[in-house]
Amino acid sequence: MRTLQISEARATTQSFTDEQAAALAHLGVVLASERRWWGAADLGSGGGSVFRLTKLYGGSWRLDVGNVVGVVGLPDLTLIIEPKIGMDHFRHLLARSNGLPRVDSSPTSLEAAPDLQRLVIEWFVSELDALFRRGIVRDYVSTSERLPYVRGHVNLASTSRQWLQGKVVADCEFEDFTEDTPLNRYLATAALQARRSPWINDRMRARLAYAARELPAPRPEPLPDVDVENLPARYRHYQRPVKYAIDILSGVGRSLETGDQASGTFLFNSAAVVEDGIRIVLADGLRPLRVVKTGGRYLLPAFVSVNPDLEFGPPPFTGDVKYKIGDRSWNRQDLAQAVLFAAAYKSPHAIITDFVERDPSHRELNVGDIKVSRLRWVVGKGTGPEESERLFVDAAQDRMTAALTELSGSAQLA
Incomplete structure (x- = not known):
């Protein structure tokens, strides 16, 4: 391929x-x-x-x-x-x-990797949905049970002991035609472990809860080894969900590299991922200052909506996350949008975050009474993401400290 x-x-x-x-x-x-x-x-x-x-x-x-x-x-x-x-x-x-x-x-x-485990869970649930539409396999399973009547083969030694104790029961060994098969329990165990994953949301947990209700309950006994490539013919449609179940139970995810692990198609909305990630990084790094996604405001009387990606505060400072590789010059469209957000929220400061391959200088520009600052996340060779996050948060802390100091000084003068 x-x-x-x-x-x-x-x-x-x-x-x-x-x-x-x-x-x-x-x-x-x-x-x-x-x-x-x-x-x-x-x-x-x-x-x-x-x-x-x-x-x-x-x-x-x-x-x-x-x-x-x-x-x-x-x-x-x-x-x-x-x-x-x-x-x-x-x-x-x-x-x-x-x-x-x-x-x-x-x-x-x-290629198998510890990353992107949520993908494997998504594929697993999708394959389980297809499996349920086709129907899970019922099979004859050897079992033993103490019954008030005889069924299948009777264990004479243990049954005799029960009778000598005055208990009219029989220890029977028989084959039961049931959904409680080893492979179905294997899938159920994977679904239970996937529900505990920190990588999924409530919607996915609800789908896994439904899957668990359709499957037999897991048992405390060790799981059997599964030869996925040589399943019996009646279990051939189990191959893909079982492969994902093995990955879930092993804690295996995927990377964006070709390999030999069965996978599916997936796409991330990268701009939304980056916006959310930057907001959480700033929220963690600027505590106790609040950093959230704003609910948006309307400019009256035309009902023009403004929705900054970031709101710092209180007091409300606004920010915008740009998923692009920037340079030293100011992008007029980005600048105009940041100033519009700040003016709508009556914020004296506005933040623009973007990415840069080198020169992580955090520049400032005054537009009337609004000061616009740029925070840069370095993605060039030689700078790892942990170091980039540290530099990014340090710059954000300096900018917010300066903004709050300026705001406090202005209030005292007033």
Whole structure:
């Protein structure tokens, strides 16, 4: 299978077969179908799709990808979409965020890693849904039970002891046709462990709770070894959910690298992940100062809405998270938006956060009575995400301390 690696938020020219292009176009619509998940982010794809495909002369295709990161499985092709800020920094912010992927069952093969365990849980639940629609397997299972009547084979020694004690019961060994099979219990144990994961939200926990009700209850006894590649014919449709169950019980996730681990298609709304991650990093680093997503305000009488990504306070200072690699110059559109947010909230200070490959200088600019500050997260080679976070938070603390001092001085003068 061929693997193609591209960067998000870029247009590239690629060679796709008509079948691959059709599959990619279909998945683009499916993965973009939940508007609430994508929010108001610009996918850069139009037409309600994550991807925009344009056929060019000679059979090539122009592929436009928005702010999405993930892996897409196509016929004989795996498409890996990498983050513009580098995988280490994206993975770091993803771990801090509450971002959830959109998944599809289209198969891929990725490398096992401790990261992105929530993906495996998403695929596991999706495969369980398909399994329940088809029906879980009932099978004959050897069991033993003490009964008031004879069933199957009777254990004469233990039954005789019961009779000598005046208990008219029989210790019976028999085969029961039941859903309580080892493989079904294996899936149930994985579902129980997945519900305890800190990486999932309440919606996913509810789906796992439903799965647990459809499966037999786990037992305290050790789980059996499972040969996934050689399941009996009647269990062949269990192969994919069992593979994910093994990963869940082993604590195995995935990376954005090709490998030999069964995986599915997934995409993250990278802009939303980064915004959420930056907000949580700042909230942790600036305590006790509150850092939240604002509920937005309306400018009357036209009811024009303003929705800053960040609100620091009290008092309310506003901020905007830009998922882009910046440079030394000021972007006029970003500056105008930050000033609009600050004016709407009557904030004397506004923050713009973005990313930079080098020169992490945190610059300031006065626009009338509003001071605009830039906080830069360094993503260049040689600077790891932990160091970048430390520098970013230190700069934010200095900026907020200065802003509060200036505000206090202004109040005393008034």
